[in-house]
Amino acid sequence: xxxxxxxxxxxxxxxKRSPLGPGxxxxxxxxxxxxxxxxxxxxxxxxxxxxxxxxxxxxxxxALAVNLSDLAACGxxxxxxxxxLSLPTVDESWLAGFSQGLFALADAHDCELVGGDxxxxxxxxxxxVFGEVPAGAALLRSGARAGEDIWVSGTLGDARLALEAFRGxxxxxxxxxxxxxxxxxxxxxxxxxxxxxxxxxxAAVDVSDGMLGDLGHILRASExxxxxxxxxxxxxxxxxxxxxxxxxxxxxxxxxxxxxxxGDDYELVFTAPASAREAVAQAARSAATAVTRIxxxxxxxxxxxxxxxxxxxxxxxxxxxxxx
Amino acid sequence: xxxxxxxxxxxxxxxKRSPLGPGxxxxxxxxxxxxxxxxxxxxxxxxxxxxxxxxxxxxxxxALAVNLSDLAACGxxxxxxxxxLSLPTVDESWLAGFSQGLFALADAHDCELVGGDxxxxxxxxxxxVFGEVPAGAALLRSGARAGEDIWVSGTLGDARLALEAFRGxxxxxxxxxxxxxxxxxxxxxxxxxxxxxxxxxxAAVDVSDGMLGDLGHILRASExxxxxxxxxxxxxxxxxxxxxxxxxxxxxxxxxxxxxxxGDDYELVFTAPASAREAVAQAARSAATAVTRIxxxxxxxxxxxxxxxxxxxxxxxxxxxxxx
Numbered sequence: 001x002x003x004x005x006x007x008x009x010x011x012x013x014x015x016k017r018s019p020l021g022p023g024x025x026x027x028x029x030x031x032x033x034x035x036x037x038x039x040x041x042x043x044x045x046x047x048x049x050x051x052x053x054x055x056x057x058x059x060x061x062x063a064l065a066v067n068l069s070d071l072a073a074c075g076x077x078x079x080x081x082x083x084x085l086s087l088p089t090v091d092e093s094w095l096a097g098f099s100q101g102l103f104a105l106a107d108a109h110d111c112e113l114v115g116g117d118x119x120x121x122x123x124x125x126x127x128x129v130f131g132e133v134p135a136g137a138a139l140l141r142s143g144a145r146a147g148e149d150i151w152v153s154g155t156l157g158d159a160r161l162a163l164e165a166f167r168g169x170x171x172x173x174x175x176x177x178x179x180x181x182x183x184x185x186x187x188x189x190x191x192x193x194x195x196x197x198x199x200x201x202x203a204a205v206d207v208s209d210g211m212l213g214d215l216g217h218i219l220r221a222s223e224x225x226x227x228x229x230x231x232x233x234x235x236x237x238x239x240x241x242x243x244x245x246x247x248x249x250x251x252x253x254x255x256x257x258x259x260x261x262x263g264d265d266y267e268l269v270f271t272a273p274a275s276a277r278e279a280v281a282q283a284a285r286s287a288a289t290a291v292t293r294i295x296x297x298x299x300x301x302x303x304x305x306x307x308x309x310x311x312x313x314x315x316x317x318x319x320x321x322x323x324x
Numbered sequence: 325x326x327x328x329x330x331x332x333x334x335x336x337x338x339x340k341r342s343p344l345g346p347g348x349x350x351x352x353x354x355x356x357x358x359x360x361x362x363x364x365x366x367x368x369x370x371x372x373x374x375x376x377x378x379x380x381x382x383x384x385x386x387a388l389a390v391n392l393s394d395l396a397a398c399g400x401x402x403x404x405x406x407x408x409l410s411l412p413t414v415d416e417s418w419l420a421g422f423s424q425g426l427f428a429l430a431d432a433h434d435c436e437l438v439g440g441d442x443x444x445x446x447x448x449x450x451x452x453v454f455g456e457v458p459a460g461a462a463l464l465r466s467g468a469r470a471g472e473d474i475w476v477s478g479t480l481g482d483a484r485l486a487l488e489a490f491r492g493x494x495x496x497x498x499x500x501x502x503x504x505x506x507x508x509x510x511x512x513x514x515x516x517x518x519x520x521x522x523x524x525x526x527a528a529v530d531v532s533d534g535m536l537g538d539l540g541h542i543l544r545a546s547e548x549x550x551x552x553x554x555x556x557x558x559x560x561x562x563x564x565x566x567x568x569x570x571x572x573x574x575x576x577x578x579x580x581x582x583x584x585x586x587g588d589d590y591e592l593v594f595t596a597p598a599s600a601r602e603a604v605a606q607a608a609r610s611a612a613t614a615v616t617r618i619x620x621x622x623x624x625x626x627x628x629x630x631x632x633x634x635x636x637x638x639x640x641x642x643x644x645x646x647x648x
Contacts, residue, residue, distance in 0.1 A: 023545075024465050025397035025530055026362035026455070031355060038350035039438065041452060043408035045445030073349035084367035084450045114363065117450075121369030126408045126441075126450035128365060131350070141348050206349055221347075 001090050003118055010099040011083065011113060027114035029080060031132055037079075038131040038138060040070035046123045050185070051166065056094045058185040059125075060101030065189045066208065067129035068109060069266040072194030073206040075139040076131030078111035086121035109191055137198050144203035144222035144271040146299040151201075151280060151291050153193055153268040155238035156211055157255070159184035160262025164254075172248055176239045183238060187266035193291075194268060196283035204270035210261035212303060212317050215269050219303070222271075228295035231308035233259040236292050253315055260305075261317035271297055325414050327442055334423040335407065335437060351438035353404060355456055361403075362455040362462060364394035370447045374509070375490065380418045382509040383449075384425030389513045390532065391453035392433060393590040396518030397530040399463040400455030402435035410445035433515055461522050468527035468546035468595040470623040475525075475604060475615050477517055477592040479562035480535055481579065483508035484586025488578075496572055500563045507562060511590035517615075518592060520607035528594035534585035536627060536641050539593050543627070546595075552619035555632035557583040560616050577639055584629075585641035595621055 001009070012023070031037050044063050046052055054062075064081065071078055083102070087095075106113065111129070162180035164170045172180060190206075197204065203218045211233065219226055234255045239245055272280050277293075284291040298304070305313040325333070336347070355361050368387050370376055378386075388405065395402055407426075430437065435453070486504035488494045496504060514530075521528065527542045535557065543550055558579045563569055596604050601617075608615040622628070629637040 025394040025528075026364045026400060026462070028398075028457070028462055029361040029363055030459065031361070033357065037353040037355070037361060039353055039404075039406060039452075039454070040350045041406040041408045041440050041450070043410055043441045043443055043448070043450060045410050045443050045448075048443055048445055070349040074352075076350060080363075082363060082365040082452055084365045084452075086367055086369050086448060116365050117367045119367055119369050119372055121372055121448065122446040124367070124369075124410060124445065124448045124450075126365070126367060126448075128363075128406055128408075128452040130363070133352070135354065138350070138352055204349075 006090060006095065007118060010095045013113065027080070027082070029114070029130060034135055035132045036135050036138065038071055038074045038076035038133050039128065040067055041126065041128040042066045042070070043124065043126040054185055056097030057101030060098040061105045061186050063125045063127055064102055064105050065187045066266060067127045068111070068189035068191055069187070069206040069208070071129055071131035072190045073139060073204045073268055074131065074133060075137065075194045075198040076133040077195060078109040078191060079130045079132050080112050080114045081106070081127050081129040083113060083116035084126040085116065085118045086124040087118065088120070088123055139194065139198060139201055139204040141203055141205050141218045141221035144218050144224055144297050146224045146297050148202060148271045148273050148297045149277065149293050150215065150226055150228065150295040150297060151270050151272065152211065152233070152236060152294050153190045153289050153291050154188065155183065156207070156233055156236040156265050156267060157258030157262045158238045159187070159264035160258040161237070161239065170250060170254060173244045176242055176244060176248065179239050179242070184264055187264070189266055190268045190287070190289055193283065193287035193289045196287050197270060200276050200279045200283055201270040201272050204268050207265040207267045207269055208263065210263045210317070211265065211269060212260050216303065218269065218271060219301070225298045225301045225303065226295055227298055227304040227306060229308065230256050230260060230305050230313050232292060232294045256315060257317060330414060330419065331442060334419045337437065351404070351406070353438070353454060358459055359456045360459050360462065362395055362398045362400035362457050363452065364391055365450065365452040366390045366394070367448065367450040378509055380421030381425030384422040385429045385510050387449045387451055388426055388429050389511045390590060391451045392435070392513035392515055393511070393530040393532070395453055395455035396513050396515045397463060397528045397592055398455070398457060399461065399518045399522040400457040401519060402433040402515060403454045403456050404436050404438045405430070405451050405453040407437060407440035408450040409440065409442050410448040411442065412444070412447055463518065463522060463525055463528040465527055465529055465542045465545035468542050468548055468621055470548045470621050472526060472595045472597050472621045473601065473617050474539065474550055474552065474619040474621060475594050475596065476535065476557070476560060476618050477514045477613050477615050478512065479507065480531070480557055480560040480589050480591060481582030481586040482562045483511070483588035484582040485561070485563065494574060494578060497568045500566055500568060500572065503566070504563050508588055511588070513590055514592045514611070514613055517607065517611035517613045520611050521594060524600050524603045524607055525594040525596050528592050531589040531591045531593055532587065534587045534641070535589065535593060536584050540627065542593070542595065543625070549622045549624045549626045549628070550619055551622055551628045551630060553632065554580050554584060554629050554637050556616060556618045580639060581641060
C-alpha cells in the first residue's frame with residue numbers, strides 16, 4: 001500500500017466545517033468573528049509516551065486526548081487537528097485500530113482532521129490541535145492571585161501507578177491494574193470542564209508532567225506560591241476508592257509521589273477565588289467531572305506541602321523532564 | 325540541561341504579533357477579519373528527509389522551508405508556526421545551529437514561533453505552519469481548466485542530482501555538487517511568488533515528491549490531463565546553466581528523471597490561462613523568481629510527455645512515495 005492509499009483508507013474523511021480539508025497543500029480554517037484560535041502541538045514517541053504493547057485504538061485516542069487537554073486548559077472549544085505520522089511499516093491492523101480510536105475521540109468532540117503528513121521512520125505521532133475561544137476569554141497560567149483555592153479535576157496518580165506496575169516496582173491486584181492502565185493509556189481530556197470554567201477559574205494548566213510541576217507553571221507565571229494538602233491529592237487517586245485497594249498496602253510515600261508528581265494525568269489544575277466555590281461546583285456538575293480542593297495560593301513564592309493534619313512534608317517531588 | 329532550559333535557551337522568543345506566544349498550554353492566534361487561516365504540517369525524519377551529515381543550520385532552514393512552501397502553494401502569507409522536536413540527545417552545538425537556521429528563515433518571512441513540544445527520541449522534526457489568506461482567495465489544486473499553460477518556478481532536479489551524487493550513482497564536478505547540494509539542503513520556499521500569483525494562477529501545488537507526481541494532484545483535482553515538454557523541464561535544472569555542466573556528460577534519461585520526478589524541489593507548479601502570460605511574467609518579476617512554461621493542460625485525462633521536437637517520450641517516472 002502506498003502513501004496516498006494509506007491516507008485514503010485510514011485517514012481521509014470529507015471536511016464538514018473547514019472551508020478546505022485534507023488533500024490540498026494547506027487546510028483552511030475560518031474562526032468565527034471575535035474568536036481567537038487556540039493552538040497546541042504534542043509529539044508522542046514510542047518508549048517515552050507509550051509502550052510498544054499499547055492497544056493501537058487506545059494510542060489513537062491518547063494522541064488526540066493529550067492535545068485536547070491543552071485546549072481544555074485554555075477553555076477553548078475543539079475545532080480541528082492535523083496529524084503527522086512516522087511509521088516503521090504499513091501495518092493495516094495497527095492503522096485500523098489507531099484511526100478508529102483517534103476518530104472516536106475526535107467525533108466525540110466534533111473536532112475534524114484537516115491535514116497532515118505521513119512518512120516512514122521510527123513510530124512518532126505529532127498532532128496539532130485548533131480550538132476556538134472568544135478574544136480575551138482564554139484561561140491562562142498567569143491569572144492566579146494569592147489567597148485563592150487550588151483545585152484539581154478528576155483523578156491523579158493512576159497512570160503512574162500503572163507505569164510502576166509495568167516496571168515491576170509495585171504490584172496491584174489485576175482489576176485495579178486494568179483500571180489504572182486504562183487511565184494511563186486512555187486519558188479523558190477535560191474539555192467540557194475547561195469550557196465551563198471560563199470566567200470562573202483565574203488560571204489553569206493541564207497536568208501532563210506531574211501535578212506539582214504543572215502547578216508550578218501557574219505559580220511562576222502568576223508570581224505567587226502555594227500550600228498543598230498532599231493527602232487531599234492522594235484521595236484523588238482513582239483506584240484508591242476501590243475496596244481492594246487497601247489490600248495492595250502501598251506505602252504513603254508511593255501514593256504521594258503518584259498523586260503529586262506522577263505525570264500523564266491530563267487533568268486540569270486551576271485556581272479560583274473562595275467566593276467562586278459554588279460556581280466551580282456548578283461547572284463541575286455541568287461537566288459531570290469531579291473536582292477536589294487541594295490547597296490555597298499564597299503570597300510567598302514556593303510550594304509548601306502539608307499532610308492532612310497540616311504538618312509539613314519533607315519528601316521531594318520532581319516533575320517529569322524529558323531531558324533531565 | 326533540562327527540557328525547559330533547552331526551550332528557554334534555543335527557542336523562546338517574545339511573541340510579537342500573536343496575542344499569546346509560547347509558554348502557556350496553547351498559543352492564541354487572531355486572524356484579521358475576513359481572513360482564513362491556511363494550515364500545513366510536515367514531519368522530517370533522519371535518513372528519509374535529510375542525511376545525518378547535514379549542517380544543522382541548513383536543517384533548521386529546511387524544516388521550516390518545506391512548510392512555507394505549502395503556504396506558498398496556497399498563496400498564503402506566513403504568520404506563525406509550532407515546532408515539535410524529538411531529540412536523541414541534547415547537543416548544544418546542534419541546537420544552536422538548528423535554531424539559527426530556523427529563525428533566520430522565520431524572520432525573513434516574519435513568521436513567529438508560537439509553541440510546540442520537545443521530547444527525547446529518534447530525531448524527528450514536525451512543524452505546523454499558519455498563514456493568512458483572504459476568504460476565497462487561496463490557490464487550490466482544483467481550479468485548473470483544459471487549454472491553460474503549465475508553469476514551474478525556479479529550478480528543478482538539483483536536489484535529486486545531489487542525492488544521486490551522495491548515493492554514488494553519478495558524479496558531479498565539486499562546484500556543481502556544492503551548488504546542487506545547497507538546493508537539496510536549503511530550498512527556497514516561493515512565498516512571494518505564491519502570493520503574487522493569487523488571482524492569476526488557476527491552480528497551484530508545491531513540488532515535494534517530484535514534479536509530475538505533484539502536477540498529477542492538480543490534474544486529478546481539476547479532472548483534466550496535460551502535455552509536458554520534458555526538455556523544457558530539463559532546462560530548469562539549476563546546475564545545467566553552469567559552463568562545467570556539459571563536462572559531467574550526464575545521460576538525458578537521468579536529467580529527465582531528476583527534473584520530472586526528482587523530488588525535494590519545493591518549487592511551485594501552477595496553471596494559468598494563456599491570456600495571463602504577461603501577468604505571470606509580472607508576478608515572477610515582482611517576486612524575483614524565474615518561471616518556465618513547460619506544457620499545457622488538456623481535456624483528456626492522463627499525462628503525455630514529449631521532447632523538444634514534440635515526439636512522445638516513453639520513459640516512465642514515478643513520484644516519491646514513502647511507503648511504495
